[in-house]
Amino acid sequence: MIDESTTRTEERSLNFLEEIIEKSIAEGNTRVQTRFPPEPNGYLHIGHAKSICLNFGLAKKYNGLCNLRFDDTNPVKEDTEYVDSIKEDIKWLGFQWAGEYYASDYFQQLYDWAVELIKKDKAYVDDQTQEEIRLGRGTVTVPGKESPWRNRSVEENLRLFEEMKDGKYADGEKVLRAKIDMAHPNMLFRDPIMYRILHSEHHRTGNKWCIYPMYDYAHGESDSIERITHSICTLEFDVHRPLYDWFIEQLGIFPSHQYEFARLNLTYTVMSKRKLLQLVKENYVSGWDDPRMPTICGLRRRGYTPASIRAFAEKVGVAKRDNVIDLGLLEFCIREDLNKNAQRRMVVLDPIKVVITDYPEGKTEIMSCVNNPEDETAGRRDVSFSREIYIERSDFMENPPKKFFRLTVGSEVRLRYSYIIKCQEVIKDENGNIIELRCTHDPMSGNGSSSDGRKIKGVIHWVNAADALPVEVRLYDRLFSKEAPDNTEEGKTFIDYLNPESLKVITAMAEPSMAHISAGDKFQFERMGYFVADYDSTPGKPIFNRTVTLKDSWSKEAKK
Numbered sequence: 001m002i003d004e005s006t007t008r009t010e011e012r013s014l015n016f017l018e019e020i021i022e023k024s025i026a027e028g029n030t031r032v033q034t035r036f037p038p039e040p041n042g043y044l045h046i047g048h049a050k051s052i053c054l055n056f057g058l059a060k061k062y063n064g065l066c067n068l069r070f071d072d073t074n075p076v077k078e079d080t081e082y083v084d085s086i087k088e089d090i091k092w093l094g095f096q097w098a099g100e101y102y103a104s105d106y107f108q109q110l111y112d113w114a115v116e117l118i119k120k121d122k123a124y125v126d127d128q129t130q131e132e133i134r135l136g137r138g139t140v141t142v143p144g145k146e147s148p149w150r151n152r153s154v155e156e157n158l159r160l161f162e163e164m165k166d167g168k169y170a171d172g173e174k175v176l177r178a179k180i181d182m183a184h185p186n187m188l189f190r191d192p193i194m195y196r197i198l199h200s201e202h203h204r205t206g207n208k209w210c211i212y213p214m215y216d217y218a219h220g221e222s223d224s225i226e227r228i229t230h231s232i233c234t235l236e237f238d239v240h241r242p243l244y245d246w247f248i249e250q251l252g253i254f255p256s257h258q259y260e261f262a263r264l265n266l267t268y269t270v271m272s273k274r275k276l277l278q279l280v281k282e283n284y285v286s287g288w289d290d291p292r293m294p295t296i297c298g299l300r301r302r303g304y305t306p307a308s309i310r311a312f313a314e315k316v317g318v319a320k321r322d323n324v325i326d327l328g329l330l331e332f333c334i335r336e337d338l339n340k341n342a343q344r345r346m347v348v349l350d351p352i353k354v355v356i357t358d359y360p361e362g363k364t365e366i367m368s369c370v371n372n373p374e375d376e377t378a379g380r381r382d383v384s385f386s387r388e389i390y391i392e393r394s395d396f397m398e399n400p401p402k403k404f405f406r407l408t409v410g411s412e413v414r415l416r417y418s419y420i421i422k423c424q425e426v427i428k429d430e431n432g433n434i435i436e437l438r439c440t441h442d443p444m445s446g447n448g449s450s451s452d453g454r455k456i457k458g459v460i461h462w463v464n465a466a467d468a469l470p471v472e473v474r475l476y477d478r479l480f481s482k483e484a485p486d487n488t489e490e491g492k493t494f495i496d497y498l499n500p501e502s503l504k505v506i507t508a509m510a511e512p513s514m515a516h517i518s519a520g521d522k523f524q525f526e527r528m529g530y531f532v533a534d535y536d537s538t539p540g541k542p543i544f545n546r547t548v549t550l551k552d553s554w555s556k557e558a559k560k
Ligand code: ATP
Pocket: 036, 037, 038, 039, 040, 041, 046, 047, 048, 050, 051, 232, 233, 234, 262, 263, 264, 265, 271, 273
């Protein structure tokens, strides 16, 4: 259950980042400059959306600017395909960056600064292997050992670093390390690696460079070059902050500051890029934009709107402690949006034929239906009605439990925007399956009343059999059946928790006007849920994805 108070976001108090910014503004520092720094090695997901809303949102709120900076310092995993998708997703979410930058644009500056640090005897070239370096770092309780190459002369270091840059050495043969303190209590200060050799083509700089800066060296410096005032990242980087400050201090450059917030985790999904990539590569999903994926393109294809994702990010808030958010909250946000904005249509997902035996053969009536009761401007539409219609199989029960207000033999139900019908007879095939219902109708009940003023509790949707349009409907559900698929039991992987029922494809019967939809059109199928037209639709053959059901059937509340 979402309680009322969480939905009234406009009255909320300041989050801790806003407090920091307002305090700093009060002290006279009015410039706010943030950045969103994705590594172009995968598609953005809902966690990134949280970070985007935060960085762009803070800049907007305080009349500042937010840059888009691609953190493209690892040529091995990065690609322009990802750059393009990231830009598309940010724009779709409704944000525009001030400047588009690439850490790779700063390679020369970063190199020059590294030379400066060597000259100050704050960096050295180390010939140890990766393994030797790892062992030499010690542990939290045991201090590290100094590298035998740590005390090379400045001249030798300058020459070797230049030779590294010029391609004289193979991958892994040498690294450049900062010269700090091998016994430092913060392990990251034990002579962190600044540069490694990678003879690998970069998606932007090609083969110009064969040495690449490490995150800790490149990130703060890139922030400083762009004069970022608030460098916001996720909590796991808090131990990196002193190192971020150390490089900036040593170089005496613009003092950007780093602030950490809790990363967004969601139930019933995974968010690590490595795991998402595995789902795609091993065909557990149809691609990065499979509607079950937590990626932004997946959510878009599922029928989520930018406004619903922004509202979600706002409701989640900005925490300083890691937590897991109920996927139900994201679903709540899209329901709220679509309830106000999606037109209603009648679509029967699991049709059973109803023959209204006392309705004249050959007669057709036009029923006027409200497009959206939440939005008067959405107007009305005409839907035809005749002697044979389809209703939902689950709206009839031969042996109903108490309080079943839909159709059963001898009972009455109202057809939405049409007559009250009464079921008289059930027709079955030789195997006992119900294939048809014979009903009569109250001819005086067409305008929402009845012949004698009696009240009918049940109202069901229907479509006219004569012109019903068969449509493909993809019933998506949660990708995992376990709340925390990352918490694996022994001998299992997250793959073992995939929900086998996360996709069911059916043929439904829809109002004929739905032949003319465009991909991305969103509807509420009355009583069934919210659906969006998929881009796999072809003219006259629409395909719909279920965005979300009308009610949360997964919550503990609903399972009772
Ligand atoms: P990786 O480092 O494994 O490639 P990442 O998820 O950190 O993945 P980045 O491209 O480095 O991906 O992330 C870009 C920005 O988005 C970073 O500032 C990061 O902190 C933020 N971010 C990533 N995941 C989340 C999340 N789940 N919640 C909030 N912010 C996130």
